[in-house]
Amino acid sequence: MRARSRDEAHRASTPLELFFDLCFVVAVAQAGRQLVHALAEGHPGHGIIGYLMLFFAIWWAWVNFTWFASAYDTDDTLYRVVTLIQISGVLILAAGVPRAFDNGDFAVVWFGYLVMRLALISQCLRAAHGSEGAERRSSLLYAAGVSVCQVGWLALLFVPVGALPWVFVVMAPLELSVAAVTAQARQATWHPHHIAERYGLFTIIVLGETLAAATVAVQSALDENDELGTLLPIAGGGLLLAFAAYWIYFAVPIHLHLRSSRQAFAWGYGHYLVYGSAAAIGAGIEVAVEQAFGKAHLSTFAASACVTVPAALFMFTVWLIHSRHQKRGPAQQLVLPVSSVLILACTFAGEGAVLAAGLVASVTVAVGVTLTARQGTALQE
Template sequence: MAGILRPRGQAAKVVPVELFFDLVYVFAITQLSHLLLDHLGAAGAAQTLLLTLAVWWAWMYTTWTTNYLDPDHPTMRLTLAAMMLAGLAMAAALPQAFGPRALWFATAYVVLQVGRSLVVALAARHEPIGHTFRLILGWHVISAVLWVGGAFAGGTAQVVLWVVALAAEYAAPWHGYRLPFLPRATTADWSIDSGHMAERCQLFVILALGESILVTGLTLAGGDHLSVATVAAFAIAFLTSVAMWWVYFDRSAEAAAEKVAESDDTGRLGRSAYTYSHIPIVAGIIVAAVGDELAIAHPLGPISPGTALTVLGGPALFLAGHAVFQRVVFGRVPASRLAAIAVLVVTAPVVLLAPSLVPPLALAGLAAVVVGGAAFWDSRPA
């Protein structure tokens, strides 16, 4: 496996095979948004959240892998192709992951995580980062038992075991993947190429926004009658997507990559800024896409709890995630971000108390104005 490691000290580029790999996650995001749309209740939201966290974790570990290993190396190309196949099976099983395809989902997820970790542990066995990935492999093997066991158990036991598995995986980086009789990993060993990591996360945000636009377009195309209200709701949904793109990409995206690169501990800051802080950003976009679809489908109907919570909650979650991202990287949260979140959060209970007074079209318009206002405020000359 000579030459499989990326040389440090020179900027790593995102290469076409990584973009090809991401196509699987376009499908996964679509599956997640449809899952939430079809199950707009507390249980459905909880299941969608758990599966979103699993999908994100699978993608993020691949991003960390290609930050260290050259994705254009033949071994890595084959590994990425195998992970695409496992990822496609995982995404296909998402709508029934808590039903008849639980084992399908769990097996695909385990194959993806364990298989990739094994390849990296072998490829980097003589490098400092190799120890970290051997620990990661150990944790994924342990959690694999919980994933597969939960799939066999079904029902409440499945939920409990999958929550425990996911919690263990998410907690592992914070304690250095500690395992008995082995030295823990430290973030000093995780020196990353911040430009590559930032670009990969930016591309995932673009994928999520692309799903939002796809959902709104398909909803409009599938309508039997294009009323003025329907077209207006479509336009508002598009503007909301533009505003979210503007908030994320206008200034902070590139500035954050530079800030991480200047850090004395790029592994620690990169872990917080990209591995964790981007979760509510992506989840917010997915939830907002569901709200857009509901608003376009019934622009003048009464507000249902699901419509109100997705139309307002999606942008609020996105803005909250971006606020956390800015706090982690720059040490501050813009007051405009807090004000925008407050408006969206306060509006939700008011609307739910009088659902017939505010149609989904107006609510979507309010969300667009709030997110657009945050984007405008950020764009002012310094």
């Protein structure tokens, strides 16, 4: 297994990578469903903390595979078999999400991670065997770091439930540091265009799960109530938010920004908030639907915040780590930050909050398109 060239032409996602991404839909759906239940029952603290912890586990498993594959994907028989083992670990993790969320029992989640990690470590050792010098040391260092972190996560199985967030606070930064430290050991071999495409595809996966969750919520409400007047503003606003999120994310060619490991890691790590907030929008729409029909134990304001807060966070984070690198002038730079504030303000719009947020997001897209067109005209002149 040799590192692939950073300048390889026509580098694109493989069917195996797409299959790997698809299997994460199950895990993302499980985390979102548990968040909905916690918020609808009036337990936002438990729901948000549990969601942040479990979504990190899901996202980080995807990140580990994605960056390694960008550097070393040989797509031979052994590589495919080991990747399928990693997929099995993802599905085990997904099966353990409800138990971890409800009871603080992370045994199944940890075992799923163990399956994925053993497969990843074997890939790293194979890469080390086929290389020498700094590349070999880097692969061995990464395998060692991943192994130590997996042992560290054992604390989740032995500490009291109340101490679980503290384990996360300690271990999550250690996980992030392993890849960052390893990247300093040698020149990176990941492919900028490939990484940008992989992250973009997973953005579509998460937004698709948001739309699916919202559709199920609306369908369930229609089965029990025949009040389209109540449902349509929520469904319409949610649809506009998802469409706007897609448009805004893919409005810039981000691979042009990913020139160094420092830039790429800051951008890649920031996607924890991008993906987490995008998936939470779908959960928020479900909560808003349940609240509208009296099935959720929270106020209209709180239900609206379940949609507007993650939507505003998505807008701001996409600007911070993604879009601002391609924006020119204060007008373009201010569009998304101002939009995030306005979407937050929609929380006070009562029963029309979700629709108002969707309309603000739509106007944001229109303003961005207009400013970009004007800039292109000015450059031509």
